[in-house]
Amino acid sequence: MVYSYKEIINKYQSRNELNKALEENQIYKLEHGIYSNEKIVDPLILYSKKYPNAIITMDSAFYFYHLTDVIPNKIHLATDRKSSIIKNEKIFQIFIPKEILNAGKITLDIQGGTINIYNKERLLIELIRKRNQIPFDYYKEIISNYREIAHELDMYKIEEYLSLFKNGDNLFEVMQREVF
8 A cells, every 4th residue: 555654654653663664664665755565566556646636647548548558658647737847757747727637537446556547538538639749650559449449438428528628529520530
């Protein structure tokens, strides 16, 4: 399990007890302010704990949902446009307006941890929105995988999310042409 500093202090009751647990390898310090009872933790869980207001998106989410076999070299996190810049070389931060940030956000429990991630419907919209910024072969791979799961997607959610975007009608046309 992954803990914040506040949670780990509550568990061990004092800094001295925490230091003792760290020395005895009962608990491990993963990053500043983040601890775990396991030495190696899924980076999605780690950064969801470290940045609780961020949402896993784009390459990291596509890989998580098995829409690509390309392992991302950074964790892609969506944050409010007005939030602070994350100064971490392992993070690729995407700034999104507050009005649309939480549309499609879900919370999942995985491997003893919790992550905030966009659902597949929202990710499809993000993929279409950023199609000109993504390498063509990578885009085609993900679109092809979306075609295979098109029957699983909730069209009502897609329509709801598209209504939040200024160019929702154009995005829907592209989506109809390439996926459905």
